[in-house]
Amino acid sequence: MLKILHGSDFHFGRPHLPQVTLDFIRLVNNINPNVIVLSGDFTQRAKIEEYRLARSFLDSLPNIPIIVTPGNHDIPLYRLGQRLINPFRNYQEFISQELDTVTRMDGASFVALNSADPYRSIINGRINPKQLQFAANAFKGSPPGDIKVLVMHHPLVQSPDEGKHDVLPESTFLLESFSDMGVELILSGHVHRAFASYLEANIDEQRIGEAMLIVHSGTTTSNRGRVHEKRRNTLNVLELSSMDFKVNTYWYEEREGAFLTRETNIFRSRI
Numbered sequence: 001m002l003k004i005l006h007g008s009d010f011h012f013g014r015p016h017l018p019q020v021t022l023d024f025i026r027l028v029n030n031i032n033p034n035v036i037v038l039s040g041d042f043t044q045r046a047k048i049e050e051y052r053l054a055r056s057f058l059d060s061l062p063n064i065p066i067i068v069t070p071g072n073h074d075i076p077l078y079r080l081g082q083r084l085i086n087p088f089r090n091y092q093e094f095i096s097q098e099l100d101t102v103t104r105m106d107g108a109s110f111v112a113l114n115s116a117d118p119y120r121s122i123i124n125g126r127i128n129p130k131q132l133q134f135a136a137n138a139f140k141g142s143p144p145g146d147i148k149v150l151v152m153h154h155p156l157v158q159s160p161d162e163g164k165h166d167v168l169p170e171s172t173f174l175l176e177s178f179s180d181m182g183v184e185l186i187l188s189g190h191v192h193r194a195f196a197s198y199l200e201a202n203i204d205e206q207r208i209g210e211a212m213l214i215v216h217s218g219t220t221t222s223n224r225g226r227v228h229e230k231r232r233n234t235l236n237v238l239e240l241s242s243m244d245f246k247v248n249t250y251w252y253e254e255r256e257g258a259f260l261t262r263e264t265n266i267f268r269s270r271i
Ligand SMILES: [Fe+2]
Pocket: 009, 041, 071, 073, 190, 191, 192
């Protein structure tokens, strides 16, 4: 069994909540995950002082694999010169030199793709053909039987609540491409609420499709929660086995000063 702690949208800077962050670190130490996935928006405005805080937060986490990916807030929105010339400079200096990454663990291969696009789609993001090739090559090289997990900041599907939002451009094509690569799980953020969608892509004439589970975390440590997560903080703890994927969604409860499980859903990992 592989235990993943998945949080997102930390927004170090003005919206950031330091106490919730301390309680997040406490939870990490309590539940002992095998890997931590942080799906982007480490900062609010991609400033050096925000990145310094984000770095010291990362350094305070246990010494286990930590998979990161940039969000649209991790590149400068208003400092146009910096956005055009070297948009990922601060991210690369403080969070991760690499923007697209592969992490192999016992039983699972993770590919994280940078969906933040400083030039064409500053808010909604973009995945380019080179990145798709990068993911395809990485998953092709993963050991047989590995669970293939994709991480990126932006959403490929609509959240099931009433709050509408944009999805990544060419989302249908991207979903089909990831399905072709054998991806079974996608971990994302951006929309500031937690949800899980189980869908089938590439349905053939016998109505057989490849099942994919898409899991979003809300904002884990900022006051930017949206719709029913307004001013709330969430994260997911996933337990993956060869038979099923269990998704536990935790909400921060201010009175208890802790992240507590609110919902558990079990999905089949293979059809
Ligand atoms: Fe965000």
